[in-house]
Amino acid sequence: MDTSRIEQLMARGAAFFGTRYAIMGGAMSWVSERHLVAALSNAGAFGVIACGAMEPPRLAEEIAGTQALTTMPFGVNLITMHPRLEQLVQTCLDAKVGHIVFAGGIPPGSAIKAAKDGGAKVVCFAPAFALAKKLVRSGADALVIEGSEAGGHIGPVSLTVLAQEILPHIHDVPVFVAGGIGRGEAILSYLEMGAAGVQLGTRFVCATESIAHANFKRAFIRAAARDALPTTQIDERFPVIPVRALVNEGTKRFMAHQKATLDRFTAGELTKEAAQLDIEHFWAGALRRAVIDGDVESGSLMAGQSVGMVTREEPVAAIIAELMDQAAAALVQRGQSALQPAL
Numbered sequence: 137m138d139t140s141r142i143e144q145l146m147a148r149g150a151a152f153f154g155t156r157y158a159i160m161g162g163a164m165s166w167v168s169e170r171h172l173v174a175a176l177s178n179a180g181a182f183g184v185i186a187c188g189a190m191e192p193p194r195l196a197e198e199i200a201g202t203q204a205l206t207t208m209p210f211g212v213n214l215i216t217m218h219p220r221l222e223q224l225v226q227t228c229l230d231a232k233v234g235h236i237v238f239a240g241g242i243p244p245g246s247a248i249k250a251a252k253d254g255g256a257k258v259v260c261f262a263p264a265f266a267l268a269k270k271l272v273r274s275g276a277d278a279l280v281i282e283g284s285e286a287g288g289h290i291g292p293v294s295l296t297v298l299a300q301e302i303l304p305h306i307h308d309v310p311v312f313v314a315g316g317i318g319r320g321e322a323i324l325s326y327l328e329m330g331a332a333g334v335q336l337g338t339r340f341v342c343a344t345e346s347i348a349h350a351n352f353k354r355a356f357i358r359a360a361a362r363d364a365l366p367t368t369q370i371d372e373r374f375p376v377i378p379v380r381a382l383v384n385e386g387t388k389r390f391m392a393h394q395k396a397t398l399d400r401f402t403a404g405e406l407t408k409e410a411a412q413l414d415i416e417h418f419w420a421g422a423l424r425r426a427v428i429d430g431d432v433e434s435g436s437l438m439a440g441q442s443v444g445m446v447t448r449e450e451p452v453a454a455i456i457a458e459l460m461d462q463a464a465a466a467l468v469q470r471g472q473s474a475l476q477p478a479l
């Protein structure tokens with residue numbers, strides 16, 4: 137299929153990353169390591185390493201490992217609450233990483249400045265229009281807007297709405313959209329709405345190059361959209377950041393754990409702070425357990441609603457080609473329907 141017209145629609149986003157396609161591989165902790173990231177970049181997309189809780193020397197190793205597998209551009213996703221954020225930025229700069237993605241909150245101005253002064257482009261997540269404008273003023277070179285359809289930690293608003301609130305108004309920097317994207321038709325629609333490109337996570341988990349455990353991949357292949365639900369909090373005094381994941385035994389135990397912790401707090405056995413920590417610690421290490429060890433019963437199966445569109449294990453290049461072909465076919469279809477007389 138000739139995808140050149142879609143590539144034209146992607147031109148601004150692709151130029152921003154120095155890639156053929158404006159498709160970002162959303163950073164996924166434990167999954168987005170050198171193999172998947174290099175495969176994405178080699179396929180013409182933009183791979184992004186998930187730094188997660190890595191310390192600077194470990195990140196340096198992962199960047200070098202990725203550089204050994206690809207000569208194409210890739211980025212690094214840093215979580216803003218990491219205690220050594222500034223050192224991690226420096227690690228990226230030392231390794232000549234061209235794009236740093238700040239996730240998990242609004243990055244401190246000093247981190248944005250350090251990244252830019254060091255020659256990197258800065259990408260930030262904008263959870264609302266007001267914050268999108270603020271981030272552009274603070275120096276963000278591009279934005280990602282991620283809807284609540286996405287896998288992992290999510291905000292409250294769907295991409296359908298965020299796209300309408302933000303895309304028509306932000307033109308100074310490229311805006312990439314994420315959350316629930318599983319097919320090329322959707323990619324075309326968001327490009328037509330003004331997105332510079334897209335970011336997909338869930339669709340790449342089952343790539344042949346992904347090191348995710350076979351059990352983790354099997355769970356994705358079996359799951360439907362309705363199985364990927366956000367974690368729920370049972371008491372407003374103890375906030376739980378919603379994480380979208382496939383429901384499993386761990387999810388059910390989390391509800392019981394919240395209830396038991398609440399009971400201990402009410403009985404005066406725990407302070408409020410201790411109870412909050414106890415709830416927060418429930419999922420510690422759970423994503424690693426599922427992705428690496430294959431514990432799909434009690435581990436965290438973070439997945440977006442697009443999981444229903446993951447139907448088999450296949451190479452990254454095949455997934456990208458399929459997405460681009462679907463987008464190109466949809467564009468041809470649009471042209472044909474425009475020529476049909478209205479009934």
Ligand SMILES: Cc1cc2nc3c(=O)[nH]c(=O)nc-3n(C[C@H](O)[C@H](O)[C@H](O)COP(=O)(O)O)c2cc1C
Binds near residue numbers: 240282287338440441
């Ligand atoms: C298993 C998993 C782990 C994730 N980990 C991270 C992360 O460490 N940092 C981050 O910014 N986003 C993370 N995300 C979100 C993705 O980068 C991406 O924005 C999201 O998957 C897009 O939505 P989709 O899954 O519907 O394609 C994660 C998503 C998944 C499914």
